[in-house]
Amino acid sequence: MAGGSRGGRGGKGKAFRGKGNKGGGRDVRTEPWGETTRENELFESYYKLGGFLDEEEFRKMWATLATNLPNSFRFTGTKADALAVREIFKQRYIPGITAVTFEGQPVNAPEPVQAFPDELVWHMKTDKKVIRRFAPFAEFQKFLVAETTSGNISRQEVVSMIPPHFLDVKPGMVVLDMCAAPGSKSAQLAEMIHGDEEERVKRAANNQAPSIDGEGDYSDDGRSTGLLIANDTDYKRAGMLVHQVKRLNFPNLIVTQHDAAIFPSIELPVPEGSKKQYLKYDRILADVPCSGDGTARKNVNVWQKWTPRDGLGLHNLQLRILFRGLQMLKKGGRLVYSTCSMNPIENEAVIASAIENCGGVSKVQLVDCSDHLPNLIRKPGLNTWKVLDTTQVPGEEKTAHMFTSWETFLNTKEKYEKEDPDRHFSNKIYPGVFPPPIAPSEEERIPLERCIRVYPHLQDTGGFFVAVLEKLSDIKVTQIRNSYNAAEELKGKASTEEIEIDLEIEQDIEPGGPSSGVSSSQVPPLKRKLDDIDEPLPSKKAKNESANEQAESTPTIAGGSEGFIPPVDELSQAEKSTTPVNGAAKSEDSKPTSDAVRPTKLKPEAQNNNKEYFEYLPSDDPTVDSILSFFGISSRFPRDRFMVKNKQGLLLNKIYYTSELARTIISQNKDRGMRFIHCGVVMFVAHKIKAQDHIKAPWRLQNEGIRILEPWAKNRIITCKSSNTLYKLLIEMFPKLPKDGSHNLAEIGDQLNETDIGCCFLRIEQDDEAGFPFPMVLPLWRHPGSANLMVDKDDRKAILLRLFNEANPNIINHVAEQAKAAEDARKEVENGDKEAVNGGNDAEDADADTPMVVDA
Known part of the structure; x- marks a missing residue:
């Protein structure tokens, strides 16, 4: 909707008033977290009077919101x-x-x-x-x-697990998580992309068809061809994201650091002379920054800091992120928009505005997911809601206003401009935050009831909102003039500066008039701390702080008065859906780039500002070839997906492995200014010992990547069939393997005696009777006189606890003991030498103090 107002239905309403105490933008709480009073009557009144739930159910919801989260x-x-x-x-x-x-x-x-x-x-x-x-x-x-x-x-958190389920990700899909930190949802998506890949790879390695049921794309010899790009705008939060997803050891994963609202187009390789092609996504998760009032059970700060302008301040940013996601989505693709807020201004209003600006329900539709996760108790999305704002004149009480429509807001604002010109309303109120107008026909109506609302009392969780969108056709956006709002535009005003309000005055609430639909007896007195009223509260995950700042100065997409031309790749060409196949691009609905709107140009920073470099090794690299030959890796295993993380591309310490599509994207975009901060699973680590010259491959297998490689190996496979033997390897580091062939490692020791120095695969098949509940493969190093599992201490303890119920294992480390004994001996000798030296000095001192007798 390019112009005009988006006023909803409803008449005039009187303002209601609330009391508040002094406060500021900082945390003014003085009592401990556990003792924080979970009351905020402005917060409560909005959700009680806003028409979200009937009175009885609201009481249940509000009582649950004030309790601790499981x-x-x-x-x-x-x-x-x-x-x-x-x-x-x-x-x-x-x-x-x-x-x-x-x-x-x-x-x-x-x-x-x-x-x-x-x-x-x-x-x-x-x-x-x-x-x-x-x-x-x-x-x-x-x-x-x-x-x-x-x-x-x-x-x-339980509600945090919901959005990935509604994305319906299948192995082989290309997925973008736009606001991914701290990474729990990204981990879910990564699992979905890989599916039951391990079983299919084993089938492929044994020359069996990997596609068991036709579900997903495993055409890469049983490996999933999909990819997850997990993004966050803040480098520190992106670091948290890396820590979360690295535990999963998935090679089909890239972590980036960009502002989600202007996420760069990712270029795909094309034949020379061809037009540029950009990556399009099968699935996108937009779990956007929000006020987070649904997290009040665990984030008690919400109770003290909630204001109605939290949601108003974030609406624009949320809308920009959602629109950018829809631009990058394939036709027929699915996008899930979610928040941990219950505020419709951050939820249904964003969805309605985005669909309208994309061209209506013929372009983007809300998906009915009532049959998905059938045991999830939910409420339908809202088709009508009210907008709350607060105003204040210096020296007077702060007043809360509830608006049912854009027209009501304009009339109220005009009235106060004449009668009370010092009273200012938020300049974040515009038509897009109100319910959409009545559609000309049912076919054109946006069915917001298809959105999903999860309230705390339904299954003892936090509050959450989910909307599932499907892209039906190409979307285009025309330029909309940047103005404060329609009323200001009519008056020729151009100011868009935010009004800073820091004063807090105690007030009483005034019962709502006809528009509120409630009597004075239903309205509780309000007290609250009014903190930086025009500034948005950081979200549940202060995910896009820099983006929040940008949102204050960037024109918005709104249903009529404010808007922007998204700074993205090809709006007239935006739906040139490209699916990479074996590193190339398959174009869908290809169109030439228009002169008016061109792809986003990234500065060729060549990763100068990044912590990591990603340099792929040539497929015929001699070192990689010697390693793979040493382990007898099948020639079918790809040789061109190994990389190192240094600018010179040198084989210094670690060799990483990635999927084919990850290699394609990084190789094509690393010099375009894309901020890649993580990709790859550690496959090999340089191993330096005294007998270096006698090792055919001085590289050890790494626990992170060993399961990817093991199905393709023919050499250096040690089989463990006894839980007792595995226990000994776990509880004892460097158990001895004497040259005379004696040992106490049972079947493992027998096999190692026939094996040269170097790393091995320790293979453990699933055997419930033997105490192995699932198959395992671990790296095992064969030393000249001992063996050692190349598993860190935490993983050793986890396996000992999981398989043997050893809660406090005493892990024996023979090498450390020998080193300690040698150090103790050295110190003992050193101390002995010091005593000898000190004794000599004492004798010299005694001689010096003795009078000299001279014979006459």
């Missing part, structure tokens, strides 16, 4: 591994916890969240004082920490 977690990784770890958890820890009683009552044990399938998501509502008192909870906590470190468990 702890929740999810079993991760391949489905087979996740189910196996889940069973260990259920059989070992649940019985002990359920046997605990407190004050004569059984405690609340962890239980599966019914909204999700396969009992892979659990939450725990047990009080902390109970958890601290009883041993079964301490044992469970150690298990939780160990498995989280090893990547088998993700500690994540």
Whole structure:
């Protein structure tokens, strides 16, 4: 909708007033977190009077919002591994916890969240004082920490797990997570992209068809051809994201650092002389920065800092991010927009504005997902809502105003400009924040009821909003003049400066008039701290702080009065959907780039401002070739996906492996200014020992990448069939392998005696009777006189706890003991020498003090 107002239905309404205390933008809380008063009557009144829930259900919701959030977690990784770890958890820890009683009552044990399938998501509502008192909870906590470190468990809020499910990601899809930090949702998406890849790769390596059921694209010899690009605008938060996703060891993953609202177009290689092609995405997640008022159960700061202008200040940024996502989406692709806010200005208003600006429901439609996650209790999206704002005249009380339509706002604003010119309304109110007008026909109506609202009381969670959008056709946006709003434009005013309001005055609320639909008895008195009223509150995840600043000065897309030309690749050409196939580009709806709107040009920074460099090795690199030959890797395993992370492309310490599409994207875009901060799984690490000259391949396999390589290996495979032998390797570092062939490593020692010095695959097949609940492969180094699992201490402890229930293992390290003994001996000799020296000095001193007798 290029022009005109977007006023909703509703008449005039009187303002209502609320009391507030002094406060500022900073955290003014003085009491401890656990003692923070969970009350905010302006916050409460908006959700009570705004028509979200009926009165009885609102009371249930609000009471739940004021309680602590249950702890929740999810079993991760391949489905087979996740189910196996889940069973260990259920059989070992649940019985002990359920046997605990407190004050004569059984405690609340962890239980599966019914909204999700396969009992892979659990939450725990047990009080902390109970958890601290009883041993079964301490044992469970150690298990939780160990498995989280090893990547088998993700500690994540329940509502945060919902958006990836609605994306319906299949292996082989290209997915973008626009605002990804801290990374829990990205981890879910990565798992979906890879699917049951390991099983299919094994089939392919054994010359069997990898496509078992036709689900997903495994045409790369059983490997998923898909890719996840996880992005965040802040470098530190992107670092958190890297830490989260690195545990999963997925090569089909790139982490970038860009402002989501102007995320750069990713160029794809094309034949020389051809027009440029840009990556389009099958699925996009836009979990945007928001006011986060749905997180009030865990983020108690919300209770003190909530203002109606939080949502108003973020609406523009959210809309820009959503529109950029829709531009980059393929036709037929799906985008999920989500927030942890309950505010319709950040939710339904953003969805309606985006669809209108894209050309209506014939271009972008809301998907009906009522049959997806059927056990998730939800409420439909809103088709009508009210907009709340507060104003103040210096020295007077602050007044809260509830508007039902754009026209109501204009009339009220005009009235106050005449009667009370010192009173200022937020300049973030414009037609797009109100409900859309009545559509000419049902076919043209935006069915906002298809959005999904999850309230805290429905299944004991936080508050959350999800909308699933499908792109049906090309979208275009024309330039819209940047003006304050329609009313200001009519008056010829051009000012767009934000009005800074810091004063807080106590007030009473005035009951709403006809537009509020409530009586004075329904309106509670309001008290609140009014903090930097015109500035948006940072979101649940202060995800896009720099983008928030940019939003203050960037024209918006709105239903009529404010707008912008998105600084993106090819709006007239925006839907040139390109799907990479084997590193090339397959064009869909290709159109020439118009003269008016050209692709975003990135500065060729050549990664000068980045922490990492990504240089791919040639497919015939002799070092890589010698390593792969040493392990007997099949010639079918790709040779052109290995890279190093130094500017010169030198083989210094680590060699990484990535997917084909990741290689294509990084190679094509690394010199265009794209900020890549993570890609690749460590496959090999340089191994330096005294017998270096006697090693055919002085590189060791790395635990992160070994499972990718192992199905293709024919050499240096050591098979473990006994849990006792594995236990010894885990509990003892560098167990001896004497030259005479004697050892106490059973079948592993026998095989190692026939093996040259160097790294090996330790293969462990699934065998429930032997105590192996799922298959494993670990790197094992054969030293001249010993062996050692190349697994770090945390992973050793996690495996010992998982398989052998060893909560506090004493890991023996023979090399460290020998080094300590040598150091102690050296110090002892050194101390002995010092004593000898000191003794000699004492004798000299004694002689010096003795009088000399001279004979006459």
